[in-house]
Amino acid sequence: MKASFFARPELSLRWVAVWRRNWLVWRRLAIPSILGNLADPLIMLFGLGYGLGALLGEMGGTSYFGFLAAGIAASATMYAATFESLFSAFSRMHVQRTWEAIVNAPMTLDDVLAGEWAWAATKALAAGGCILVIVAAFGYATPWRAISALPVIVLLGLAFAALGLAVNALANGYDFFSYYMTIVLTPMLMLSGVFFPIEQLPGPVQAAAKVLPLYHGIALVRPLLLGGLPGAVWLHLAVIGAYAIVGFYLALILTRRRLLK
Amino acid sequence: MSVLSVRGLRKSYGALEVVAGVELEIEPGECFGLLGPNGAGKTTTLKLCLGLIEPDAGTIELLGEPVPRRAREARTRVGVVPQFDNLDPDFTATENLLVYARYFGLSGERMRERVPRLLEFAGLGARADARINTLSGGMKRRLTLARGLVNDPQLVVMDEPTTGLDPQARHLIWERLRRLTAEGKTLLLTTHFMEEAERLCHRLAIMDKGRIVVQGTPRALIAEHIEPQVVEVHGQGSEAWMQAARAHCARVERAGDTVFCYAADVAPVLKSLAGQSELAYLHRPANLEDVFLKLTGRDLRD
Numbered sequence: 001m002k003a004s005f006f007a008r009p010e011l012s013l014r015w016v017a018v019w020r021r022n023w024l025v026w027r028r029l030a031i032p033s034i035l036g037n038l039a040d041p042l043i044m045l046f047g048l049g050y051g052l053g054a055l056l057g058e059m060g061g062t063s064y065f066g067f068l069a070a071g072i073a074a075s076a077t078m079y080a081a082t083f084e085s086l087f088s089a090f091s092r093m094h095v096q097r098t099w100e101a102i103v104n105a106p107m108t109l110d111d112v113l114a115g116e117w118a119w120a121a122t123k124a125l126a127a128g129g130c131i132l133v134i135v136a137a138f139g140y141a142t143p144w145r146a147i148s149a150l151p152v153i154v155l156l157g158l159a160f161a162a163l164g165l166a167v168n169a170l171a172n173g174y175d176f177f178s179y180y181m182t183i184v185l186t187p188m189l190m191l192s193g194v195f196f197p198i199e200q201l202p203g204p205v206q207a208a209a210k211v212l213p214l215y216h217g218i219a220l221v222r223p224l225l226l227g228g229l230p231g232a233v234w235l236h237l238a239v240i241g242a243y244a245i246v247g248f249y250l251a252l253i254l255t256r257r258r259l260l261k
Numbered sequence: 262m263s264v265l266s267v268r269g270l271r272k273s274y275g276a277l278e279v280v281a282g283v284e285l286e287i288e289p290g291e292c293f294g295l296l297g298p299n300g301a302g303k304t305t306t307l308k309l310c311l312g313l314i315e316p317d318a319g320t321i322e323l324l325g326e327p328v329p330r331r332a333r334e335a336r337t338r339v340g341v342v343p344q345f346d347n348l349d350p351d352f353t354a355t356e357n358l359l360v361y362a363r364y365f366g367l368s369g370e371r372m373r374e375r376v377p378r379l380l381e382f383a384g385l386g387a388r389a390d391a392r393i394n395t396l397s398g399g400m401k402r403r404l405t406l407a408r409g410l411v412n413d414p415q416l417v418v419m420d421e422p423t424t425g426l427d428p429q430a431r432h433l434i435w436e437r438l439r440r441l442t443a444e445g446k447t448l449l450l451t452t453h454f455m456e457e458a459e460r461l462c463h464r465l466a467i468m469d470k471g472r473i474v475v476q477g478t479p480r481a482l483i484a485e486h487i488e489p490q491v492v493e494v495h496g497q498g499s500e501a502w503m504q505a506a507r508a509h510c511a512r513v514e515r516a517g518d519t520v521f522c523y524a525a526d527v528a529p530v531l532k533s534l535a536g537q538s539e540l541a542y543l544h545r546p547a548n549l550e551d552v553f554l555k556l557t558g559r560d561l562r563d
Binding site: 002004010012014017018020021024025096097098100101102103104105106107108260261 | 274311313314315333334336337341343345347348349350351352356360361363364365366408412
């Protein structure tokens with residue numbers, strides 16, 4: 001790999017034009033897109049929250065629905081960021097050659113990637129935010145508590161969008177993404193405390209779970225929604241932030257290697 | 262000052278040297294053609310000149326800016342029409358131009374005025390609100406050309422602007438490109454249509470295996486590198502006839518069962534064909550394609 005692939009990002013404010021391009025496309029399909037993104041997490045939240053919740057009674061000192069709410073908000077954010085940065089970004093990069101057209105203008109590949117990163121995080125915020133609205137509407141969190149969780153949702157969106165863009169840079173087709181989804185994201189969903197407290201897991205598995213960004217997201221969102229103050233706030237934020245920043249840098253290197261040959 | 266100045270440009274992929282020491286000088290207001298068979302290094306040369314990839318060696322100056330260091334600044338005054346259509350399928354014709362203009366930092370009232378004029382120029386005035394997938398190949402290419410003009414560029418770089426188009430669509434593109442040169446814009450295009458190069462380009466360079474084999478005006482290249490008259494002969498017995506024809510021609514070439522005779526005076530050749538009813542022939546003046554084939558050979562490039 002050439003040294004120039006590792007160079008600092010060369011950004012201009014015109015990355016916003018990439019974000020706006022995606023926004024303009026999405027605006028027309030907004031309603032079906034939101035419904036499509038929310039159907040899955042809402043089915044999980046209501047199905048498991050009420051169905052399984054009726055059997056379980058309480059979990060972690062609260063109703064199961066209330067416990068699950070934070071996990072679903074965080075995982076919906078993860079999936080929305082991932083889908084946008086994998087499938088949609090791959091279409092624009094490889095199938096439609098949209099990125100190729102953009103870099104013929106006075107734009108760098110770094111601008112394009114920054115725009116895509118911010119865009120995927122925006123969609124993730126929309127998904128996570130909608131879940132929070134619904135959780136608050138059903139009385140499982142006060143509106144202020146739901147709002148206090150938004151910064152974490154933003155950061156989680158940036159982290160998973162960055163990781164998704166890095167995976168995108170390695171993809172040779174849409175099939176490639178199913179590996180990432182099943183080998184990385186599904187285990188993460190099980191290990192990060194979405195459905196049950198991770199204290200249920202054996203010690204070594206718990207230790208492994210603590211390196212996952214989703215775990216740290218839920219460790220923040222859950223107490224925020226339930227009315228407590230999360231412990232080790234800065235540690236959790238730092239881990240998610242590190243995933244976001246290191247992930248984006250990795251995505252830059254890999255995308256430059258792929259497209260700037 | 263030249264619009265584009267390239268010295269000693271080199272680029273390798275593994276052991277393959279795709280661009281092997283290219284020198285180019287493009288003057289303001291001219292239409293310059295880069296010709297070459299597939300894989301000659303034309304597209305790579307363009308990408309290097311635009312600063313999209315880094316050269317291994319050599320210097321590039323585009324509109325006074327060193328490339329790739331200040332490629333972004335240079336590209337604000339360049340329009341690009343890529344080889345593959347990459348119009349945005351999610352947008353209408355108008356939206357494609359408006360969205361693309363934003364990548365140059367251009368928007369607002371000025372673009373709203375300019376976009377209809379660009380569509381008019383591309384002959385798409387009536388299709389302003391059409392979706393991309395409803396446009397024909399020729400319309401898409403014209404829209405891509407219009408998109409390359411959103412920033413009112415000094416230089417327009419086109420990679421095979423008419424490949425895949427039918428003759429009507431091609432002629433329309435040529436007419437528009439002539440208008441652009443009449444407006445004083447500089448054009449740099451790659452093509453493997455000799456007819457296109459001969460009609461449009463003031464000067465051209467023939468490229469093969471990463472090198473520029475020759476450059477000059479189309480007429481000068483024909484005058485300098487090829488005999489002025491050609492007789493193409495094919496049919497049964499052309500091979501036997503070829504042996505006899507060698508006496509009358511400066512140069513004889515064969516491709517399949519067609520024989521090409523090049524000479525300044527072809528009267529003796531035509532005379533020798535007079536009695537040969539099984540041989541079909543065509544007498545024509547030599548053109549750029551003859552020069553091209555002479556310099557790059559008749560072998561297939563895949």
